[in-house]
Amino acid sequence: MRSESLDLRKIKIKDTFWSKHVDLVKSVIIPYQWDVMNDQIADAESSHCLENFQIAAGQKEGEFYGAVFQDTDIAKWLEAVGFSLAYCPDKELERTADEVIDLIAQAQQEDGYINTYFTIHTDEKRWSNLCEGHELYTAGHLMEAAVAYYQSTGKRKFLDCMCRFADLICSTFGAEKGKNHGYPGHQEVEIGLIKLYRLTGERRYLDQAKYFIDARGAGENYFLKEMNTPDHRMIFPEFHNYDPCYSQSHLPVRKQDTAEGHAVRAVYMYCAMADLAYEYQDQELLEACKKLWNNITQRRMYITGGIGSSGILERFTTDYDLPNEYNYSETCASIGLALFGLRMAQVTGEASYIDVVERTLYNNILAGIALDGRSFFYVNPLEVWPDACMERTSKEHVKPVRQKWFGVACCPPNIARTLASLGQYIYSWNREHRELYVNLFVSGTAEHQTGNLTLQINMETKFPWENQITMSLSGISEEGIRLMIRIPDYAENFRICSNGKKVPYRENKGYAAVEVKKAGTYEIFFDAGARFVRANPQVRADVGKVAVVRGPLVYCLEEADNGENMSALYIDTKQEITEKASDLFGGSILLCIKGERVVQDSWTGGLYSTAKPEQKPVTLTAVPYAYWNNRGVGEMTVWVKEM
Ligand SMILES: [Zn+2]
Secondary structure (H helix, E strand, C coil), X not given: CCCEECCHXXXXXXXXXXXXXHHHHHHHHHXXXXXXXXXXXXXXXXXXXXXXXXXXXXXXCCCCCCCCCCHHHHXXXXXXXXXXXXXXXXXXXXXXXXXXXXXXXXXXXXXXXXCHHHHHCCCCCCCCCHHHHCHHHHHHHHHHHHHHHHHHHCCCHHHHHXXXXXXXXXXXXXXXXXCECCCXXXXXXXXXXXXXXXXXXXXXXXXXXXXXXXXXXXXXXXXXXXXXXXXXXXXXXXXXXXXXXXXXXXXXXXXXXCCCCEHHHHHHHHHHHHHHHHHXXXXXXXXXXXXXXXXXXXXXXXXXXXXCCEXXXXXXXXXXXXXXXXXXXXXXXXXXXHHHHHHHHHHHCCCHHHHHHHHHHHXXXXXXXXXXXXXXXXXXXXXXXXXXXCCCCCCCCCCCCCECCCCCCCHHHHHHHHHHCCHHHHEEEECXXXXXXXXXXXXXXXXXXXXXEEEEEEEEECXXXXXXXXXXXXXXXXXXXXXXXXXXXXXXXXXXXXXXXXXXXXXXCCEEEEEECCXXXXXXXXXXXXXXXXXXXXXXXXXXXXXXXXXXXXXXXXXHHHCCXXXXXXXXXXXXXXXXXXXXXXXXXXXXXXXXXXXXHHCCCCCXXXXXXXXXXXXXXXXXXXXXXXXXXCCEECCEEEC
């Protein structure tokens, strides 16, 4: 039996590291995104999202505006609201959300269909362009939002709307004669359907998700067939010469063993595959998930947990191709990777999946949002020279400063829902084995009620600044529980104490297993000081370079501390790294590293010369990558040449 995340309503986060980000969701991000959706933020990209719904509902005259998947802005906003209301009830916010839900219900068609683009564009035929139309993708996000909203408020209206839509999807798509044999151009509805099934128990939703996964890439490619129909109209010009790899429809999913194509599509699909592998006890599908996971995390993932090496088509490329200055590493893709990893950890009980989840959360995902919660990165480069990020070049997609909003605004609301649901990553419970998994070290309280057990958990830590965690457990019944504490892959000298005495533990799949028979307090310690990390020499971009890492945090050098031209810097890895506590970024630890710099003033040539410039010793300051670009525009790099 898999383990499951604890109820978000019962998790309170009060953490030195995370609270300043998580609290922003309610205080800044949700209201800010609300204003964006209402087009009330000056000089931000227009959203028109609510207006699309008003037009589709017949409340207003007008034209559809935005991307075909514009409805997902509302879906992700509502999902974030749902998660936020779970741990922080707010009547006014709930009332606003209820009004949005009323609007969605009014825009819903007689037969259950919801999609403002296709409803407003009456000349566009529903389901006629699955490749580009994003109807099923949008449906999936709405379903996820409806589930989150029901779980926190107990209100059924949105959920009922989405069940009606799901019923329509079930009766429209399938292998049976007379049904549409297609599958989504952008995976996501599978996750939504599985969540609906888990909440309602309606088996047909699960079977429908399975149909979409099994049909994908089997037989003649549906999208190519669709494109060859006489009245087909393209929506995205870049889909000309469509390669089915882009949407992972080049092979049946079970035959896929390398991560290909559009990174967000891929990881959303792998999430659904992991869920289905569990629900159907489908070993073959689970094996496919493991192969894909290993391919990503062993060969195609950045040290920051970013994925998707190419800015063109936001896609995976080939093994070890991890360029630092024109990569994509979309925030959403890392979020999808975290969701995939959490599922795999819960199905297999293996901590190594959480090592990657933690890497994405503390680095690529957190870098996606400014410390004030008002601007966002879509693309997350590991090296930036702002002047060179020019339009109509290979770095066109790299923005050297966070943006207020985006025309295609998938990432900002995705970060909001991720931060608002951070609790799901911290603990998991396995009912069968009575195991409490502690995956992340985040201060706060949690409660879990199951059978005759009302487990109370209190975690206190300053992680990742300090590697000491105090955990108190109470409410333990006679049978006891097994505490499964993750031993991070970077942790050394991991130990657990209670009442000043060392607690023996059994290591099981990367977790320290401790039998707990009664209430008690545990102290967890490990060493995870700053260290130099090198990449596999196959990673052409990083050979001869090092990254500086401390605990789960990847560090970077910024111009603000180190001057311009990061390529002129060398790190001396034989010297110790010094840690320095700082008030920067709301309190953090900076790293001081000895190295050398090529002295520009010693260069006597023009553009080229046989003369060798001088190098002089310097002390470099590194800051957490998650916080880069919070002090104005400047150069940045994660990988630095090794002396
Ligand atoms: Zn995105």
